[in-house]
Amino acid sequence: MSERTYVMEGGVRCPVCESRNIEGVDNQFTATGAKQVLRCERCESVWVETYKLDSFKITERGQTKEEFTAYLKGTLIPDLRDGGRDATADDFATCLRWMED
Numbered sequence: 001m002s003e004r005t006y007v008m009e010g011g012v013r014c015p016v017c018e019s020r021n022i023e024g025v026d027n028q029f030t031a032t033g034a035k036q037v038l039r040c041e042r043c044e045s046v047w048v049e050t051y052k053l054d055s056f057k058i059t060e061r062g063q064t065k066e067e068f069t070a071y072l073k074g075t076l077i078p079d080l081r082d083g084g085r086d087a088t089a090d091d092f093a094t095c096l097r098w099m100e101d
């Protein structure tokens, strides 16, 4: 079976004996995608499928760095000034997390 046929079918058959009796035995994510090791129960061939990262969709959006900075300028600093309180450890930890990322 050609690689093209294998991919077009969605990887449902063994590329050697064409049996559908195959199973994933291992998988791992890499920097640019993922790999899955498969094994055929009939002929005992083993092969690796590779998946490429090609898109993403944000399903829950947090604040951008710019928005967070604006938030700090708009709330935290006036809070400190008006409330006369010192910044807490949490305030600093939050700022540091942004700077380190």
Ligand SMILES: [Zn+2]
Pocket: 014, 015, 016, 017, 018, 019, 040, 041, 042, 043, 044, 045
């Ligand atoms: Zn096979």
